[in-house]
Structures are given as C-alpha cells and as structure tokens.
Amino acid sequence: MIVSRRLAAGRIALFLGVAGITIIQGIASVASKSQRWSGHWANSSVVIGWAGVWGACIAAGATALILAAPRSRGYDDLLRASSRSQARIHLAGLVTVAAGSLAGYTVVTGYVAAATATSATHGGLDIIELLPTAASVPLAVGIGALFGRLAPPRIAPVAAAVAPYLIYMAVVYAEAYSGQIAYMDLLWTDQVDRTYLRLPAELLVSRAVLWMMLGVALLGLSLHASRLAYASAVVASLSAAVALLSVGTRIEVPAAYAAACSGEQPRVCVDRAHDHILPEYQREIVTSVQPVQGLELSTMVVVMDEHLAAPGADLPGSGPDARRVIVPIVKRNTSPAHEIDSATLTANVGFALFLAPCMARPTAADDVGLTTAAALYHWWLTSHGLPTDGTNFPGEPSLDSILIENEEAARTAGSFVRLVEEERQEWFSESTESVLTCTAVPAR
Amino acid sequence: MVQRVNRVGSDLHGRSGPVSRPHRTSAVFALRAFAMARGVTVRGLVGYLLIWLFIAAASRFTVSATGLQFAPPGSAALDTVAVILLLLPAGVLAGTLTSRTPHLEATRSRSSQPAHAIWVVGITGVGLLSPWLASPLVHPSIDMVAFFTTWCTVLGLWWAIARIGPTVLALSCTFIVLAGFSTPGLVPWHLNIVYNVEIGGSAALVATTALGSGTILQALLSPPPTRGSVGRCRRAGRPAGRR
Numbered sequence: 001m002i003v004s005r006r007l008a009a010g011r012i013a014l015f016l017g018v019a020g021i022t023i024i025q026g027i028a029s030v031a032s033k034s035q036r037w038s039g040h041w042a043n044s045s046v047v048i049g050w051a052g053v054w055g056a057c058i059a060a061g062a063t064a065l066i067l068a069a070p071r072s073r074g075y076d077d078l079l080r081a082s083s084r085s086q087a088r089i090h091l092a093g094l095v096t097v098a099a100g101s102l103a104g105y106t107v108v109t110g111y112v113a114a115a116t117a118t119s120a121t122h123g124g125l126d127i128i129e130l131l132p133t134a135a136s137v138p139l140a141v142g143i144g145a146l147f148g149r150l151a152p153p154r155i156a157p158v159a160a161a162v163a164p165y166l167i168y169m170a171v172v173y174a175e176a177y178s179g180q181i182a183y184m185d186l187l188w189t190d191q192v193d194r195t196y197l198r199l200p201a202e203l204l205v206s207r208a209v210l211w212m213m214l215g216v217a218l219l220g221l222s223l224h225a226s227r228l229a230y231a232s233a234v235v236a237s238l239s240a241a242v243a244l245l246s247v248g249t250r251i252e253v254p255a256a257y258a259a260a261c262s263g264e265q266p267r268v269c270v271d272r273a274h275d276h277i278l279p280e281y282q283r284e285i286v287t288s289v290q291p292v293q294g295l296e297l298s299t300m301v302v303v304m305d306e307h308l309a310a311p312g313a314d315l316p317g318s319g320p321d322a323r324r325v326i327v328p329i330v331k332r333n334t335s336p337a338h339e340i341d342s343a344t345l346t347a348n349v350g351f352a353l354f355l356a357p358c359m360a361r362p363t364a365a366d367d368v369g370l371t372t373a374a375a376l377y378h379w380w381l382t383s384h385g386l387p388t389d390g391t392n393f394p395g396e397p398s399l400d401s402i403l404i405e406n407e408e409a410a411r412t413a414g415s416f417v418r419l420v421e422e423e424r425q426e427w428f429s430e431s432t433e434s435v436l437t438c439t440a441v442p443a444r
Numbered sequence: 445m446v447q448r449v450n451r452v453g454s455d456l457h458g459r460s461g462p463v464s465r466p467h468r469t470s471a472v473f474a475l476r477a478f479a480m481a482r483g484v485t486v487r488g489l490v491g492y493l494l495i496w497l498f499i500a501a502a503s504r505f506t507v508s509a510t511g512l513q514f515a516p517p518g519s520a521a522l523d524t525v526a527v528i529l530l531l532l533p534a535g536v537l538a539g540t541l542t543s544r545t546p547h548l549e550a551t552r553s554r555s556s557q558p559a560h561a562i563w564v565v566g567i568t569g570v571g572l573l574s575p576w577l578a579s580p581l582v583h584p585s586i587d588m589v590a591f592f593t594t595w596c597t598v599l600g601l602w603w604a605i606a607r608i609g610p611t612v613l614a615l616s617c618t619f620i621v622l623a624g625f626s627t628p629g630l631v632p633w634h635l636n637i638v639y640n641v642e643i644g645g646s647a648a649l650v651a652t653t654a655l656g657s658g659t660i661l662q663a664l665l666s667p668p669p670t671r672g673s674v675g676r677c678r679r680a681g682r683p684a685g686r687r
Contacts, residue, residue, distance in 0.1 A: 021616065025623060032629035054623045061619070065612055152491075154483065158535040158615050162528055169525045176509040332629060 011092065015100040018062050022104025025058070026051030027111050035331035035339040037116070039276035041123035042194035043338065044116040049133045049189030051108045053168055056140040056188070059101040061161030063144025064151070066093040067222070072153035087223040094141055094219070101137045119276045128201050129194075131208035136188040139211040140164055142218030149222045182247040186210070186240075195273045195336075196256045203246040210239035259308055259315050266297040267322075269315050270304045274329065280340055285327065288346040291383055292353070294428030295435065302327050302352075304336055323436065327352045330393045343384075347392035350380035355397075357438035369438040374402050375412035376435070382417070412442040478559065481549070482540045495532045496574055500581035502526040503591075515585035521639045522591055524626040530595055531619060534602045537571050538614065541603070541662055561663040568659045571599050587641040593651035594638050598622065600654030607661040 030037070030047045037043035067090060070076040079089055113125055147160035168187060175183040184190050185203060188211045192199060213236035220229030256273040262282045266289065270278050285302050289295070301322045303309050309324040330344045331337035354376040363370045378399045381388050390398030403410040419427070434440040506512055506523045541564060543549055549556045575595045579588055598618055606614035625631050625638040633640055637647035 021620070025620065028624070028630055029627055032627060054627075057619070057623075061615065152488075154539040154611075155532065155535050157612065158531050158619075161615065161619055162531055165528050166525060172507055173505050173525075176507055177505075179509075 011096045014062065014066070014093070015096050015103070018058060018097055018100030019103040019107070021058050022051070022055045022101055023107045025054045026104060026108035029054065030108065030112055033332075033334075034115070035334045035337040035341075036193065037112070038338050039116055039119035040195060040273060040338050041116060041120050041125060042129075042198065044112050044120075045126035045129035046190070046192075046194055048105060048109050048112055048130060049136075051105060052133045052136040052189050053165065055101060055104065056136045056143075056164035056168075057161045058104075059097055059137060059140035060144035060147070060164050061157045062097045062100070063094060063141045064148035064160030065144075065157040066090070066097070067145055067148025068151070068153040068156035085224070087225050090145075090223060094145065097144070098137050098141050101140065102134070105133055105137075121276050122272075128204050131204060132188040132211065135208040135210075135212035135215075136164075138215035138219070139188065140215065142215030142222070143167075145222035146218045180248075185247040186243055192250075195338075196253055198251040198253060200246050200249050200251060203243055203249065206239045206242035206246070210236050210243055213239060257307060259303075259313060261301075261316050261318065263317065266300055266302055267318060268302040269308055269318070270329075271308060274304060274336060274338065277329065277338065277340055281329065281345075284340055284342060284345050285349060288349045288384070289353075291380070292428050294425035294430075294432075295353070296429065296432040299323055300325055300436075302349075304329050325352045325436075326356065328393075333394075335394075343386060344393050346384050347381060347386050347396065350377050350384070351393075351396065354380065354435065357436055361438065363438065367438075368442070369434070369440060371406060371409045372412055372440040372442045373435075373438055374399065374406065374409040375416055375442065376440070378403060378409075378413040379416045415442065478563065479540075481543050481545045482563070483544055484540055488536065488540075492533060492536050492574075495529070495536065496578040497581065499526050499529045499533070500578045502529055503582045503586050512583050512585045517584045518587045519641065520583075520585045520587060521641050522586060522594065527594060527622055527626060527638060528619075530598045531602075531615070531622065533571075533574060534595075534598045534618065535615065537567055537599065538602050538606050538611070540567055541606070564659060564663040568655070571655075572596070587644070589644045590638075590641045590647065593644065593647040596651035596655040597637070597647075600651065600656070600658035603658030603662050604654065607658075607665050 026048075029050050033047065033050070037047045070079050079086070082089060109125070109130065143163050144160045147156045147163065150156075151159045168189075171183050171187050175181065185192075185199070186207055188207065190199070213232045217229045217232035217236060220226065220232060253273075256271060258272045259269045260272055260275040260278055261267060261269040262278060264282060264286075266285060268278070268282045268285055270281055274281075281304070289297060299322065301315055301318045302325050303313075303315070304326070305328060306326060307313060308315065309326045311320060315322070315324075327345065327348045329336045329340055330348065331339050331341040354373045358367075358370045358373050378388055381392070381399065386392055388399040390396045390401075403413060416424070428435070431440045503522055503526045504512065505525065506520070511523075512520055575588075575592050579591070582588070582591060601621060602614045602618045605617050622638070625636055634643070637643060637650055
C-alpha cells in the first residue's frame with residue numbers, strides 16, 4: 001500500500017513536471033512571437049506547433065529518465081526476469097509522460113485560443129493544423145524510450161532531450177543548404193505564415209501519421225515489441241511517401257486580400273486577414289496625426305500595404321482617385337504584423353506623409369522638396385519622442401546622418417521647431433498638396 | 445630534490461630509502477580506483493572526445509547557409525545546435541563528480557572531503573581545457589570567447605544545481621536556460637549573453653560566476669548520495685554508524 005502510494009505520488013509528480021515545463025516553455029515560445037498570430041485563427045492554429053520544438057525535448061528527456069532508471073539504480077535484472085512484458089512494465093510511466101505532454105499542449109492551445117478569440121472577426125481553430133503537434137508526443141516518447149534503453153543510463157536523459165532538437169535542426173539545415181523549400185514541410189511544426197497561404201490537408205495529416213508511427217516504431221523497438229515496430233515502420237513509410245507527394249504545395253487564400261475599411265476620417269483600410277486590428281489601426285492613425293491638424297487629410301486613404309495601394313484595388317467607400325498613403329503595420333521582425341507597435345506605427349505615419357512622396361519621384365540631394373521633407377520628418381520624430389538614428393523600423397533612413405550631410409535640412413528643421421503651434425497649423429493647411437507631393441517650400 | 449624530500453619524509457615515518465616502485469604503483473592504482481568509482485572508463489573518455497568532435501562539426505553549420513561563409517574571423521556565435529549539444533559533455537562531466545560506492549568511501553578512516561575537493565578541481569580543469577582542445581576544429585568565424593563563456597556557463601549552472609537538487613533538475617534548468625536564450629524574441633538581444641558576441645565582457649562575468657559557484661558548491665558540500673544513504677539508514681531505525 002505504501003509502495004503503491006509512493007508510486008502514485010511519483011507518477012503525479014512526473015505528470016505535473018512534464019505538463020508544467022511544457023506549458024511554461026510553450027507559452028513563452030508562442031507569446032514571444034505574438035505579432036505573427038494574435039487575432040488570426042489560421043496562424044493561431046499553427047503556432048501551437050512552435051511549442052512542440054522544445055516540448056518534444058521535454059517529453060523525450062522525461063521518457064529516457066524513467067526507462068533508464070532500472071539500469072542506473074541497478075534493478076534492471078529484476079525487470080528482465082519478470083514474467084510481464086517490457087511494454088507492460090513501462091506502460092504506466094510512458095502513458096504518464098505522454099499525458100503530461102498532451103496536457104501541456106492543451107493548456108498552450110487554450111492560451112492561444114483565448115488570446116485570439118478576444119479580437120478575431122472570422123474563422124476558428126483548425127483541428128488538422130493541431131495534428132502534427134499531437135503526433136510529436138508519441139515521437140518524443142519513442143525517441144526517449146530508445147535512448148532510455150540503449151544510451152548509458154546517466155547520460156540517457158540529456159541525450160534524449162537533445163535528440164528531437166537535433167532532428168528538427170538537421171531538417172532546417174538541409175533546407176538552408178540545399179535551397180529547397182520542401183524539407184521543413186515534413187517536420188511536425190513549420191514556420192510557414194498562414195495569413196495568405198494554407199498547406200494542403202493531406203500534407204498535414206500524412207506528416208502527423210509519419211511522426212506518430214515513427215515514434216510508435218521506436219517505442220516497439222525499445223520494448224521488444226517487434227511486430228508493432230515493423231507494422232508502424234511500414235505505415236510511417238507509406239505516410240512519408242504521401243507527404244513527399246505534397247511537400248512544397250501552397251494554397252493561396254484570395255479572400256484574405258479583400259479590403260476592409262473604416263468609415264471615419266481619416267479613412268483607413270486593411271485587408272481581411274488583418275481586419276481584427278482595424279479599430280486599433282484607425283485609433284493609432286488618428287492619435288498620431290494630431291500634431292498636423294492643419295494638414296487636409298479628408299482626400300486621403302491610409303492603407304496597410306502596396307497591394308491595397310495599387311490603383312486597381314477596390315477600397316469600399318473610396319473612389320479610385322483617392323490619394324492612398326501606405327502606413328505598414330510592423331512589429332518586431334514581422335510586416336504586416338497581426339499586432340500594432342505604437343511607436344513604430346507613428347514613425348511609419350510620419351515617413352508615409354513626408355518622406356514617402358519623395359521616394360515616388362526622382363530627386364537630387366539638394367532638392368528643396370526633399371530637404372523640407374527630411375526636416376519635417378525630423379520634427380515629427382522628435383515631437384513624438386522617437387529616435388532619429390534610423391532604428392524605428394527596418395529600412396528607415398538615419399535622419400541624424402542626413403542632417404549632418406545636408407546643412408539646409410538642419411536649418412529648416414531648426415526653424416520649423418521654433419514655429420508656434422498656430423503658425424505651424426497655418427503652414428500645413430497652406431502646404432497640404434505640396435507636402436504630399438514632396439514639393440513643399442520650408443517655413444520661414 | 446623530490447627524491448631527497450621523499451627520503452626525508454620516509455625517514456620521518458621510520459622507513460629508509462626512496463619511495464619504492466610498488467609504492468608509486470599503488471598510488472596510481474588508488475587514483476585509478478578513485479576515478480573508476482566515479483564512473484570514469486576508457487569508453488566514457490572516448491565518448492567524451494567524440495561528443496566534442498560532434499560539437500566542433502556542428503559549429504560549422506548555421507540556419508543561414510551563407511552565415512559563416514562571409515563572416516570575419518571570430519565574429520559569429522555558435523549556432524543553436526552546437527549550443528544545445530554542450531549539454532552532453534556537461535552531463536558527462538557532472539556524472540563523474542559523485543561516487544558510485546558511497547558506502548565504501550564512508551568507511552574510510554580519513555574524511556573523504558579533501559580528496560573529493562581535489563577531484564572536483566581536477567574535473568573543472570578538464571572542463572576548462574576541453575573547448576581549447578576542440579578549438580582547432582571549430583569554424584574560424586566562431587568567436588572563441590563566446591564559445592568558451594557559453595560552455596563555462598552551462599557547466600557551472602549544471603554543477604551548481606546538481607549539488608543542490610537532483611540531476612534531473614540540473615538538466616531541466618540548464619536546458620531551459622539554453623532554450624530561453626535560443627528562442628528568438630524571448631531574451632532581449634542586448635542581454636543575450638549566448639548569441640550576442642558584442643557583450644563578451646558580461647558573458648565572461650556570468651560564466652566566471654557560474655563556474656566558480658558551481659565548482660565551490662561541488663567541492664565544499666558533501667556528496668548527496670552519502671548523505672542520502674545515511675539518512676535512509678536512520679529512517680529505517682538502524683544506527684548510521686561512525687563515519
């Protein structure tokens with residue numbers, strides 16, 4: 001009775017340990033890239049797989065730990081002499097690890113679903129996208145069992161914990177060094193953005209079956225269940241064949257490109273894949289253009305990318321002749337992101353209003369319009385408390401360098417700062433057209 | 445000179461003549477027995493060398509196929525695979541710090557603590573030498589300071605935690621720390637002592653602290669298996685006996 005109670009306590013500790021670490025690392029992994037999925041169901045369904053990169057290592061290490069325990073503690077001979085099969089002896093421990101890992105992924109799924117449900121406007125969790133992550137559990141248990149039985153007992157848990165990551169990175173390296181996009185499609189998790197693209201369902205299902213059956217085969221091999229190992233290996237081979245037929249295939253989602261616009265001024269438009277951030281995008285744009293109140297913005301439509309800025313793009317409520325200003329949504333290393341970074345967006349608004357028109361036409365270094373634009377953008381950044389060294393978003397020019405090289409721009413920036421609020425508003429209301437066409441003459 | 449000192453030492457103990465060959469051989473035997481009691485085997489040593497060869501080979505790959513190709517010498521950090529692989533030699537070395545025969549050593553007439561401390565310092569020396577021995581095989585663009593400090597941090601962290609808690613906790617915590625640094629976006633770049641070669645000074649400070657505290661904890665605290673076995677004897681109602 002005492003033994004069974006201690007055994008049960010040990011199993012509960014193992015379950016909680018595996019589940020707890022899986023949850024912590026899973027939530028940390030997906031939360032650190034929230035700009036890639038928050039509010040978008042298709043991407044939210046995929047990101048749970050990112051928890052499976054380190055999650056597989058945890059399950060494999062825990063499995064190796066319990067399977068190597070008889071050898072490291074010196075009672076392996078007793079188990080070998082038992083009338084029960086090896087599979088039956090270790091079944092409870094293996095099920096505990098698998099259940100802990102699955103419980104961890106379930107909580108991570110719950111976190112992602114809760115975060116997305118608050119803002120998503122359409123769609124739902126894609127169960128098929130979750131299958132490869134679930135399949136990584138038997139794979140990790142199989143790898144752990146193999147190392148737990150064969151590797152030196154003291155080093156078995158660490159070797160097993162490292163192994164799934166090595167497999168993952170070996171495929172990443174194979175893809176990087178071969179230049180093929182196919183290899184990572186075979187893994188139990190991938191980095192393909194689902195905003196405008198989908199992966200075929202047969203690929204997702206076949207790769208899930210491949211990794212699950214490979215795990216079962218390794219498990220069978222480790223526990224002397226040779227028939228199970230053989231049958232699983234055959235199914236895994238067939239699944240690999242099916243998966244290889246569809247690797248590299250991408251299905252475009254045309255509906256994701258459709259425009260969704262707000263009715264307020266200034267008008268803003270995003271595509272349907274980002275319509276969950278439309279109210280916040282509108283709010284941020286309105287807030288950031290407060291300092292340029294004299295600027296006439298009623299004829300302008302703020303759009304999030306070049307696709308919506310193209311003359312042929314249909315923007316509901318706006319005519320084809322409306323001036324389209326691109327203010328991209330950038331957060332960390334993602335554009336278009338599914339979350340808004342307020343500071344980056346403000347810098348992008350200033351760039352779109354003042355400097356972007358100069359990029360649309362050929363300009364010389366001493367062009368008066370360009371000089372004024374640089375001075376205005378410098379004023380914009382400093383008035384919003386943003387850095388002027390070109391670090392607000394990728395591709396931003398360094399205003400510090402420009403003002404050092406162009407003394408006229410530095411003088412213009414200085415004189416613009418010295419204007420009182422009313423003078424600045426008056427100048428903007430007189431110069432709207434010239435500012436938006438990069439032909440403005442500096443205020444004196 | 446050494447012989448003279450030995451002779452004097454021997455005379456003091458009432459013996460005459462220099463240290464005899466059988467005496468020296470018995471010291472080698474004792475050292476071998478001491479090492480073997482800590483799991484040191486020829487197979488293990490070969491395995492340890494192979495792991496370092498594997499790490500050196502892994503250092504030649506990055507996620508970007510052209511990453512190391514155009515990098516100036518000593519400008520790049522190890523890629524994640526090589527960093528994660530450092531757990532293997534750390535685990536192997538940590539395995540040699542505890543005795544497989546704690547009951548046998550508990551019956552020694554002298555305290556086992558000084559010998560244990562010397563052994564820990566010796567293994568730390570092996571740990572410090574290992575990356576330098578592997579360095580000729582590591583890709584030239586890898587920053588050796590980053591390589592060395594990462595290894596020392598891993599080793600020190602593992603040793604410190606292994607002395608306070610069970611081995612599985614040491615493995616888990618060290619793995620979590622490395623995974624945290626290796627997950628993009630999780631640790632701010634200016635604090636990423638594993639992959640940001642610009643902050644080598646901070647990385648060296650962390651590595652020195654980690655390895656120093658790990659070595660001190662391992663050397664000064666008595667090994668847990670001995671404590672545990674004595675504890676078990678007491679719990680079973682039997683006297684633990686004189687140590």
